[in-house]
Amino acid sequence: MSSQSCVEVHTEWGIVSARQAGRNKAKEIGFGNVDQARITTAISELARNIYLYAEKGEICIGEVSEMGGAGVKKGLQITAKDVGPGIDNIREVMADGFTTSGGLGAGLPGVKRLMDHFDIESTSGEGTTITAIKWLR
Amino acid sequence: MRVPILKLHNYLLISVQVELDDQTALQFQEDLLSKIHKEGSTGVVIDLTSVEMIDSFIAKVLGEVVEMSNLMGAKVVLTGIQPAVAITLIDMGIKLEEVPTALDLEQGLEKLQQELEG
Numbered sequence: 001m002s003s004q005s006c007v008e009v010h011t012e013w014g015i016v017s018a019r020q021a022g023r024n025k026a027k028e029i030g031f032g033n034v035d036q037a038r039i040t041t042a043i044s045e046l047a048r049n050i051y052l053y054a055e056k057g058e059i060c061i062g063e064v065s066e067m068g069g070a071g072v073k074k075g076l077q078i079t080a081k082d083v084g085p086g087i088d089n090i091r092e093v094m095a096d097g098f099t100t101s102g103g104l105g106a107g108l109p110g111v112k113r114l115m116d117h118f119d120i121e122s123t124s125g126e127g128t129t130i131t132a133i134k135w136l137r
Numbered sequence: 138m139r140v141p142i143l144k145l146h147n148y149l150l151i152s153v154q155v156e157l158d159d160q161t162a163l164q165f166q167e168d169l170l171s172k173i174h175k176e177g178s179t180g181v182v183i184d185l186t187s188v189e190m191i192d193s194f195i196a197k198v199l200g201e202v203v204e205m206s207n208l209m210g211a212k213v214v215l216t217g218i219q220p221a222v223a224i225t226l227i228d229m230g231i232k233l234e235e236v237p238t239a240l241d242l243e244q245g246l247e248k249l250q251q252e253l254e255g
Contacts, residue, residue, distance in 0.1 A: 020156075044194075045193060
């Protein structure tokens with residue numbers, strides 16, 4: 001992956017910086033208005049989860065490419081990484097409406113729907129890494 | 138940072154022009170309710186034309202401020218939600234179903250008038 005930039009998230013301001021960095025990168029890669037909003041929103045949800053549940057972590061944003069049938073595909077990859085408590089039951093947190101924080105429970109399932117690729121790895125007591133990609137159409 | 142709230146007769150007008158971080162959103166909730174109380178406002182228009190992103194937290198705060206204002210006796214209309222924001226909210230599965238909305242400030246004021254008279 002070329003040119004990846006990371007934003008530390010341990011305050012609410014980290015959430016704002018992460019989504020601004022995401023919007024800038026999305027513009028740079030050439031995403032349209034709607035996908036910029038999708039990417040920014042996904043980053044906001046992931047950053048908020050770090051802030052709420054792990055206290056500290058980082059969001060990294062970078063450009064990715066892949067050889068496909070129609071040539072080279074470009075995309076934006078978000079990696080959200082923390083060394084927080086981890087998620088015991090991933091199936092539960094991926095269900096719409098599930099929340100332990102009094103939120104809408106739309107965060108992680110929402111991110112999955114906003115992005116094209118979504119992958120979550122979590123070990124109880126060690127932390128969580130979430131990778132999500134949006135491909136440029 | 139604070140979101141400015143303008144008074145126009147019995148109404149309050151808000152145009153959100155700042156990047157909404159969590160604290161600003163919560164502060165706005167509190168400011169709006171105190172202003173409704175202080176001014177005895179019957180209607181509120183919150184214009185979101187300049188808002189480029191609404192995530193689940195901000196959606197929750199907006200939904201709540203509408204309910205809270207209703208409890209106090211003031212009607213709220215949200216206006217100017219951008220196409221990209223509407224698409225993102227529905228993608229996320231967030232439905233602000235009981236929240237009155239209108240295309241722009243002008244139609245928002247008309248809607249308020251209708252709601253308050255009808």
